[in-house]
Each structure stands twice: as C-alpha cells, then as structure tokens.
Amino acid sequence: MLTADHFARLGLARIHDAVLAGERLSVEDGARLFACNDMNAVGALAHHARTRLNGDKAYYVLNRHVNYTNICVNGCLFCAFQKEKAEQPGAYRLSVDDIVGKISDHDGMPFNEIHIVGGCHPTLPLSFFEESIRKVKAAFPSIVVKAFTAVEIAHFAHLEGITTLEVLIRLKAAGLEMMPGGGAEIFAPAVREQICPRKSTADEWLRVHGEAHSLGISTNCSILFGHIESIEDRLDHLDRLRRQQDISGGFTCCIPLPFLTENSLLKLPAERYGEHNGLDKLKTIALCRLMLDNIPHIKSYWVMLGVKTAQTALYFGADDLDGTIVEEKIGHDAGAQSDQAMTTVQLDEMIRRSGFTPVRRDAFYNPVQSGASACGCAGKGGAA
Amino acid sequence: MMSGSAFNENPAVIAVAEKVLRAERIDFAEARVLYEQASLFTLGSLAHAVRLRKHPDTIVTYVADRNINYSNICVCACRFCAFFCPPEKAEEQGGYVITREELGRKIEETIALGGTQILMQGGHHPDLRLEWYEDMIRWIKETYPSIHVHAFSPPEIVFFAELEGLMVKEVIARLRAAGLDSIPGGGAEILVDEVRSKVSPNKCSASRWLAVMEEAHYQDLRTTATMMFGHEETHLHRIEHLFAVREVQDRTGGFTAFIPWTFQPGNTNIKVTPEPAPGYLRVLALSRIVLDNVDNIQASWVTMGPEIAQLALYYGANDFGSLMIEENVVAAAGVSFRLSRADIHKIVRAAGFEPRQRNMTYEFIDPQPEV
Numbered sequence: 080m081l082t083a084d085h086f087a088r089l090g091l092a093r094i095h096d097a098v099l100a101g102e103r104l105s106v107e108d109g110a111r112l113f114a115c116n117d118m119n120a121v122g123a124l125a126h127h128a129r130t131r132l133n134g135d136k137a138y139y140v141l142n143r144h145v146n147y148t149n150i151c152v153n154g155c156l157f158c159a160f161q162k163e164k165a166e167q168p169g170a171y172r173l174s175v176d177d178i179v180g181k182i183s184d185h186d187g188m189p190f191n192e193i194h195i196v197g198g199c200h201p202t203l204p205l206s207f208f209e210e211s212i213r214k215v216k217a218a219f220p221s222i223v224v225k226a227f228t229a230v231e232i233a234h235f236a237h238l239e240g241i242t243t244l245e246v247l248i249r250l251k252a253a254g255l256e257m258m259p260g261g262g263a264e265i266f267a268p269a270v271r272e273q274i275c276p277r278k279s280t281a282d283e284w285l286r287v288h289g290e291a292h293s294l295g296i297s298t299n300c301s302i303l304f305g306h307i308e309s310i311e312d313r314l315d316h317l318d319r320l321r322r323q324q325d326i327s328g329g330f331t332c333c334i335p336l337p338f339l340t341e342n343s344l345l346k347l348p349a350e351r352y353g354e355h356n357g358l359d360k361l362k363t364i365a366l367c368r369l370m371l372d373n374i375p376h377i378k379s380y381w382v383m384l385g386v387k388t389a390q391t392a393l394y395f396g397a398d399d400l401d402g403t404i405v406e407e408k409i410g411h412d413a414g415a416q417s418d419q420a421m422t423t424v425q426l427d428e429m430i431r432r433s434g435f436t437p438v439r440r441d442a443f444y445n446p447v448q449s450g451a452s453a454c455g456c457a458g459k460g461g462a463a
Numbered sequence: 464m465m466s467g468s469a470f471n472e473n474p475a476v477i478a479v480a481e482k483v484l485r486a487e488r489i490d491f492a493e494a495r496v497l498y499e500q501a502s503l504f505t506l507g508s509l510a511h512a513v514r515l516r517k518h519p520d521t522i523v524t525y526v527a528d529r530n531i532n533y534s535n536i537c538v539c540a541c542r543f544c545a546f547f548c549p550p551e552k553a554e555e556q557g558g559y560v561i562t563r564e565e566l567g568r569k570i571e572e573t574i575a576l577g578g579t580q581i582l583m584q585g586g587h588h589p590d591l592r593l594e595w596y597e598d599m600i601r602w603i604k605e606t607y608p609s610i611h612v613h614a615f616s617p618p619e620i621v622f623f624a625e626l627e628g629l630m631v632k633e634v635i636a637r638l639r640a641a642g643l644d645s646i647p648g649g650g651a652e653i654l655v656d657e658v659r660s661k662v663s664p665n666k667c668s669a670s671r672w673l674a675v676m677e678e679a680h681y682q683d684l685r686t687t688a689t690m691m692f693g694h695e696e697t698h699l700h701r702i703e704h705l706f707a708v709r710e711v712q713d714r715t716g717g718f719t720a721f722i723p724w725t726f727q728p729g730n731t732n733i734k735v736t737p738e739p740a741p742g743y744l745r746v747l748a749l750s751r752i753v754l755d756n757v758d759n760i761q762a763s764w765v766t767m768g769p770e771i772a773q774l775a776l777y778y779g780a781n782d783f784g785s786l787m788i789e790e791n792v793v794a795a796a797g798v799s800f801r802l803s804r805a806d807i808h809k810i811v812r813a814a815g816f817e818p819r820q821r822n823m824t825y826e827f828i829d830p831q832p833e834v
C-alpha cells in the first residue's frame with residue numbers, strides 16, 4: 080500500500096508530505112520523481128493533486144479545429160504539417176469565407192469553442208485575421224474563439240512592424256477571447272536552436288502570454304517532449320511556466336504533447352525510437368500536474384496520446400480529454416493513429432467507465448448544458 | 464469512489480490491503496471490497512508487492528510462439544467472435560482448414576524467428592475427427608521435434624469428446640499420447656454460466672471448462688487460464704471467475720499463468736465500447752492479488768497495446784505474453800498491434816525490468832538474437 084513508509088523507502092518521504100500538504104515541489108523534487116520507477120507511487124501523488132484541484136471530473140469540449148494554412152516560414156524540424164512555399168504540392172491557405180465555411184459545414188452538433196491556428200504565413204496581413212475572427216464571431220456569436228499561438232502573434236507583429244501587445248489589442252477588439260498553448264515546445268535555448276531555430280524564443284513566447292494575460296485573454300500552455308530534450312530541460316520548461324503563471328496568472332491548462340516520430344524530419348537518437356515510451360508519457364503528464372500547482376488543468380490530448388493512454392492519463396494528473404475534434408491535421412500529419420473524432424456518447428461512456436464524472440465544458444471550463452437538450456438530437460451524438 | 468486518491472482509502476480497504484501485504488489469502492467479500500472501493504494505485508501497488516514477493520528478481524519473461532488457427536470453420540457462433548465462419552457459409556466466407564504444407568511453413572518460420580512453441584486453436588469444425596487432430600500432432604512432433612505444442616482449448620476438447628462419444632479424459636489421453644504438450648486457457652471467456660449462455664450459448668459450460676483443465680492437470684499437462692472481460696458480464700462475475708480458477712488451482716496446481724484480456728468489439732455481435740485501460744489495470748491487479756496460487760500473470764499487449772502493457776508490469780504482470788509471430792482472432796476485431804523481439808526488450812527495459820525469453824513452463828531459454 081502507498082503508505083508514508085513506502086515513500087520513505089523510495090526516498091520520496093519529503094515529496095510525499097509536500098504533495099499531501101499541498102506545498103510546492105522544487106525542480107530537484109521533480110528530478111527525483113522522474114527518476115522513480117515506481118509508477119504507482121508517482122501516479123498516486125499526481126492523482127492526489129488532480130483530485131484536490133478537479134475532484135473526479137473529466138472534462139471535454141465540443142470544438143472545431145481550423146488550420147488556416149500549412150505554409151510556414153519557420154521550418155521547424157519536428158513538424159510534418161508545414162510547407163515552405165505556396166507552390167509545393169499539398170500547400171494550402173484558406174480564405175476568410177473558407178474558415179467560416181469550415182466551421183458551419185458540419186453536422187449541426189452544437190459546439191462551444193473554435194480553435195484556429197496555422198503556419199506563420201509569409202504574407203497574410205493582420206487584417207486577414209481580424210476579419211476572420213469578426214466573421215466567425217458574427218456567424219457564431221456564442222462560441223468562444225481560441226486562436227493563434229504566441230508564435231503566430233509574434234510573426235504578425237514582425238510582418239506589421241508593430242508590437243505583440245498592439246497585435247493582441249487589435250485581435251481582442253476583433254473578438255479573440257483565448258489563445259492556445261502551442262509553440263512552447265521546449266524552452267531550453269540549446270534544444271530550440273536545434274529543433275525550431277526560426278521560431279520565437281522562450282522569452283518571447285512567455286512575454287506574449289504575459290501580455291495576453293494582462294489584457295484579460297486567458298491562454299493555454301504546452302510542452303513538447305520525447306525528442307532530443309533532457310529531463311532537466313523538461314523541468315526547466317515547467318519551472319518557467321510556473322514562474323510566468325505566478326506573475327501573470329492567465330494560464331488555464333497545460334497540454335503535454337508527446338513528440339510523434341513517424342513523419343518528422345527531426346532525427347532522434349536511436350534509443351528514443353520505438354514503442355517503449357508509454358511510462359515516460361504518463362510520468363511526464365504526472366510531473367506537469369505536480370509541478371504546475373498554479374495551473375488549474377492538465378490535458379490528456381487523446382488525439383496525440385491514443386485513446387488508451389489518454390484514459391490512463393486521467394489517473395496520472397490529467398483532467399481534460401479535449402474533445403470531439405473535427406479535422407485535426409497537425410497531429411495526424413505527424414503520424415497520430417487515433418480516430419479523427421469521438422462522439423459525445425462515446426466520450427461520456429468512456430469517461431464513466433474509466434471511473435470519472437464526465438463534464439462537458441466551454442473554453443473556460445464552465446460546465447455547459449449537454450448536447451441532447453440543446454440540439455434535440457438525443458441518441459445521435461447528443462450527450463446524455 | 465474508485466477514482467479517489469490512494470491517500471484517502473476507507474478502513475475496509477485498508478484492512479484488506481494489510482491482509483494482502485501480510486501474504487494472507489483474501490476471500491470473495493474482501494476481493495470485492497478492493498475491486499469496488501480501492502483506488503487504482505492501491506490496487507496497483509498491492510499487486511506489484513505480490514508480484515515482487517513471487518518474483519523478487521525484476522525479470523519480465525515472454526515466450527516466442529505463433530498462434531496457428533487450424534480452421535476458422537465453427538459451429539459455435541459466439542457473439543463476441545469476429546473470426547469464425549459458419550460451416551454452411553464456408554465457401555463464400557473464406558472458410559479454411561489448414562494444409563500440412565501451410566502448417567509446416569508456419570512452424571519453420573516460427574523456428575527461424577527463435578520461436579519455441581505453437582499455440583494452436585481453431586473453430587469447432589463439424590467434420591474433423593479426433594484422428595485428424597492426432598495425426599496432425601504426431602506429424603508436427605515427428606517433423607519438428609523441438610517444437611512445443613500448446614493446443615486445443617477446453618471447449619474444443621469438449622467438442623471432440625461429444626463428436627466422438629468419448630469421455631473428456633479419453634480425448635485428453637489420446638491427444639497427449641499423440642504428442643500434445645500443454646493446453647491453452649482459451650475459451651474461458653467468463654466462467655459463469657449466466658454470462659456464457661448469453662455470449663457463447665453453444666460453447667461448453669463453466670464447470671466443464673474447469674473440469675477439462677482439472678483432468679488435464681491430473682494427466683500431467685500444464686495449462687494456462689484466461690479471462691475475456693468487458694462484454695456482458697458484471698463486475699461480480701469477474702470476481703467469480705477468479706475464484707473459480709483459484710479453487711481448481713488449489714487442488715491441482717496445474718495452471719502456469721493467468722491471462723486476463725479485454726473483449727474487442729469490432730466486427731462482433733456485441734455492441735459495447737471497449738473496456739477502458741484503467742478498468743483493465745484494475746482487473747489485472749485484482750487477478751494478481753486473488754490468484755495467490757498461480758505463479759505468473761501475463762500482460763496483454765495484443766489487446767491493450769504496448770503502452771498499457773508496459774504499465775501493466777506495475778499492476779501485477781510479470782510476463783509480457785508472447786512475441787506472437789502470428790495472431791488472427793483479435794486482428795479480426797480490428798485491433799492489430801505488432802511488436803518485434805527488439806520492441807519487447809525495449810519496452811521491458813524502459814520499465815526497469817530485464818526481459819528473458821521462456822518456454823511454456825517458465826524456464827528461461829538461451830538468449831535469442833534481437834531481430
């Protein structure tokens with residue numbers, strides 16, 4: 080049993096006491112937990128922290144993903160989605176009407192969040208994005224627009240010759256309510272230099288999020304792990320997120336993203352390839368929960384993790400499965416094996432049978448009325 | 464309740480947990496308390512403690528074998544099965560009976576990959592006589608003397624006995640005389656007749672399944688036992704299954720391993736969502752705790768995938784199952800994971816254990832090249 084003695088034998092007595100008392104763990108504590116092979120001990124601590132923050136709730140959202148272009152000037156090595164030039168086969172850019180059309184062109188299921196991200200396009204002006212958001216908001220007034228990673232914001236600022244704060248002010252005025260957590264990757268400069276040399280630096284990424292928080296735009300954050308980074312790099316990343324959150328307080332959710340090797344140009348050391356990283360994924364999610372004591376939610380992104388690992392991650396600190404995602408492209412281009420969408424009935428049942436209470440949420444984690452009554456389509460995708 | 468923190472267990476759970484840690488046997492009611500009320504991590508840590516008591520060396524074993532299905536033609540029509548072909552539709556639905564040539568080729572490939580045994584099962588074919596099976600085993604043993612033949616689950620043996628008008632013990636004796644080495648634990652599904660009558664009404668009863676195994680053990684054939692769960696059984700039926708296996712094992716000691724695995728609903732006549740991974744881990748852990756008289760518990764990467772199977776090594780499993788050079792039945796339900804020997808070694812090592820290839824009786828065999 081997971082008694083205090085058990086943790087003492089693992090050399091984790093102090094960490095055990097700190098987690099039970101709700102005290103902050105140090106980076107050194109994080110390193111000890113990463114080094115611990117006892118998955119039940121690490122998992123139980125993360126689950127305890129998760130239970131204190133989120134009870135037995137497992138959240139999901141009905142959302143739509145729109146990737147407005149795959150043309151990108153950044154050329155990050157790990158990205159299987161981007162095209163360098165518009166002339167390349169498969170390169171595309173949506174028009175404003177396409178974006179609105181993508182969202183309306185669906186089965187009539189009510190949804191609560193639109194997630195719009197794309198490549199750093201060489202010429203699209205800020206006015207294109209302002210217009211996109213205005214038109215989406217006009218078409219779907221009650222839907223939260225969550226759009227543009229900090230990297231895109233920095234890119235818009237660069238193209239326009241204005242500050243990122245000015246970009247954020249203009250997008251907020253157009254209707255931007257929330258920002259996704261992408262583009263954080265790993266903050267350590269030596270790693271960034273190798274995997275995404277042209278992308279925003281860690282400081283810039285964190286500064287943009289701090290600016291968004293100051294404007295009342297809440298944001299998510301992420302960590303891309305399982306490539307060339309070290310455990311120290313992961314902990315450094317979590318520590319920087321935690322310090323930023325202490326200052327600006329606007330992070331809602333952290334999304335641990337396992338690096339998918341299949342279609343990536345980034346070549347890893349041979350020992351990193353294979354099917355053997357399941358425990359590493361769960362442990363990293365657990366460490367996100369344990370280290371990020373000031374960020375309310377941890378996502379178990381089933382599209383990237385696969386359904387079975389995502390279910391299990393609900394016990395390793397995660398409390399949110401994201402949702403029924405239509406047309407997710409980036410993860411699938413990288414080789415994600417999961418289905419493209421789950422119904423709310425499937426999600427509800429999966430969550431219940433995993434031992435949790437399903438909560439359909441909006442972008443801000445407020446519970447929303449389930450689909451059945453809202454759309455009158457009970458039995459066909461409407462949630463019970 | 465069961466998703467609660469491991470640090471807030473109720474006194475009933477703590478009392479049973481302490482009993483498990485004192486290496487005392489738990490009864491049905493106590494197993495039920497753990498299964499229904501303990502947190503996932505309490506179950507896991509108890510199961511892992513039991514596992515380490517039985518296998519203090521942190522070795523994880525696996526066998527290299529091939530699932531050969533001698534025929535898919537079957538009169539049972541179990542609702543959970545996506546593999547079978549009814550005899551009257553054999554022509555149009557690809558019904559087959561394996562040829563010697565094909566069987567020989569499959570065994571040679573198995574040997575070439577460092578395999579030591581074949582797991583041979585098939586449908587309940589209405590026209591194949593016992594002599595056909597005897598001849599097949601004799602031929603295998605004469606042609607490939609090193610190959611261990613692990614074949615014919617209890618429902619097949621009961622079916623042979625009924626077809627021939629023989630006693631089960633006569634069928635086992637004849638197959639054994641022909642060269643059968645051990646019996647796989649398939650066809651157990653859930654060993655509760657109330658469930659069997661719904662999901663596999665034409666297959667042998669729970670008591671007959673257990674009786675076949677008991678008889679095999681008396682004739683010195685070792686066997687495994689499986690449990691397929693996550694279809695139409697209740698939680699209590701799962702616990703009943705474990706106790707039915709434990710009771711036979713108390714008398715015979717003949718089960719080498721217990722293998723719980725989850726029903727895969729694709730292409731079958733049972734429409735449910737698959738058992739979630741945490742549910743699998745709970746059952747696996749409970750198996751390790753309840754079956755104090757069975758040496759080995761296997762993880763099922765074939766149904767749960769490599770990541771959950773890796774985690775299963777902390778939920779009571781000390782064996783990674785089989786390299787499984789060929790698998791058809793689960794694949795027919797739309798689930799097909801593939802692992803090489805090198806993959807299995809990597810998975811086991813990354814979890815902090817040392818992989819060792821074994822035979823059916825869990826003796827280590829010489830290290831094989833990692834291809």
